[in-house]
Amino acid sequence: MRRKPGTNLSFSSSLTVPDSIKLAQRRVRSPFEQVGRRLFCAALVLLTTVAIVYFGRDGYHDNADDTVDLLDSFYYATVTLSTTGYGDLVPQADSARLVNIMLITPLRIVFLIILVGTTLEALAERTHEDWRVSNWRSKLKSHTIIVGYGTKGRLALDTLGAAGLEKGSVIVIDSNSSATENANQDGYASIVGDATRREVLISAELNKAKRIIIATQRDDTAALVALSAKQINSSAKIIAAVREEENVSLLRQSGADSVVTSSSAAGRLLGLSSISPGAGTVIDELIHCGTGLNIVERPALESEIGKSVDSIKNGIVLSILRKNLILSYDHPGVGPIEPSDRMVILTRESSKMEKIQDFLHEKIS
Numbered sequence: 001m002r003r004k005p006g007t008n009l010s011f012s013s014s015l016t017v018p019d020s021i022k023l024a025q026r027r028v029r030s031p032f033e034q035v036g037r038r039l040f041c042a043a044l045v046l047l048t049t050v051a052i053v054y055f056g057r058d059g060y061h062d063n064a065d066d067t068v069d070l071l072d073s074f075y076y077a078t079v080t081l082s083t084t085g086y087g088d089l090v091p092q093a094d095s096a097r098l099v100n101i102m103l104i105t106p107l108r109i110v111f112l113i114i115l116v117g118t119t120l121e122a123l124a125e126r127t128h129e130d131w132r133v134s135n136w137r138s139k140l141k142s143h144t145i146i147v148g149y150g151t152k153g154r155l156a157l158d159t160l161g162a163a164g165l166e167k168g169s170v171i172v173i174d175s176n177s178s179a180t181e182n183a184n185q186d187g188y189a190s191i192v193g194d195a196t197r198r199e200v201l202i203s204a205e206l207n208k209a210k211r212i213i214i215a216t217q218r219d220d221t222a223a224l225v226a227l228s229a230k231q232i233n234s235s236a237k238i239i240a241a242v243r244e245e246e247n248v249s250l251l252r253q254s255g256a257d258s259v260v261t262s263s264s265a266a267g268r269l270l271g272l273s274s275i276s277p278g279a280g281t282v283i284d285e286l287i288h289c290g291t292g293l294n295i296v297e298r299p300a301l302e303s304e305i306g307k308s309v310d311s312i313k314n315g316i317v318l319s320i321l322r323k324n325l326i327l328s329y330d331h332p333g334v335g336p337i338e339p340s341d342r343m344v345i346l347t348r349e350s351s352k353m354e355k356i357q358d359f360l361h362e363k364i365s
Contacts, residue, residue, distance in 0.1 A: 059096025230255030313349035
């Protein structure tokens with residue numbers, strides 16, 4: 001298997017690789033709206049200055065005709081706020097000079113700030129974004145990384161979200177910038193880059209991640225990502241999707257803990273729906289967490305220990321996970337429920353789902 005050449009990293013900002021994460025988008029005003037707001041503020045400052053000069057015109061002297069009218073007030077305000085100052089219209093009275101010191105000078109400063117507002121706003125935005133990333137990184141731990149934000153990646157996050165995973169604890173990696181933009185709009189942090197490259201995974205803080213979900217378009221890419229991920233963080237759970245069933249063993253050898261074959265799963269569901277449409281509908285409903293019927297995994301509750309699987313209320317026990325074994329509900333060796341057991345349950349009731357989702361939220365967070 002030959003490694004696919006990686007594309008050059010294209011980040012959403014000019015930050016270096018370790019700081020290349022782009023957080024979920026905040027509302028940003030359009031350029032026209034920003035310019036309009038600045039023009040409005042500048043006009044307001046100008047009109048305020050004109051009013052101050054006009055109502056105090058008796059304290060000003062015009063070298064041209066010794067009178068100050070409304071036009072002269074606009075002229076003085078314009079040349080003063082722009083710091084041009086030709087000297088042909090000047091404050092002569094002490095009161096006018098005091099007004100210039102106390103009012104017009106601050107207005108001049110405000111006017112200049114508005115004029116250079118674009119530069120100041122860009123600097124402030126960059127500083128604020130850097131602070132957001134730094135603050136977010138400091139709190140980041142046990143997060144989820146998802147490689148590939150196509151249909152599989154989005155649906156995987158939808159399922160995790162229905163189970164209680166917070167969007168702030170997810171980082172999306174995709175080599176397609178439009179996919180990462182979509183992830184940002186959906187509320188996830190993202191990185192544009194090739195996840196087969198170690199520096200991209202490191203920039204996603206993989207060493208502190210709890211799990212990495214690999215939902216790439218190619219099976220060989222998924223294997224390379226799994227290999228790199230296992231080397232960086234051997235304790236992180238790796239869940240990968242492959243197109244062809246023959247590549248499942250390859251992904252497991254690469255370090256994947258769970259492998260889902262998308263093509264075979266779709267094929268089986270198609271076959272089942274052809275034979276039994278109702279059963280196909282039920283299976284499709286089961287894999288949509290939080291809607292209708294739900295299959296969930298949870299530990300045995302203290303009140304359930306020592307009881308049989310048939311006694312479980314508000315749900316049907318499908319399997320028992322005991323000492324790395326999966327025992328079906330009718331397995332002869334199931335017996336009473338043990339403290340270390342984990343149960344796979346079919347349930348619908350919302351009250352039960354709320355309790356289960358509370359547990360899942362604690363587990364995946």
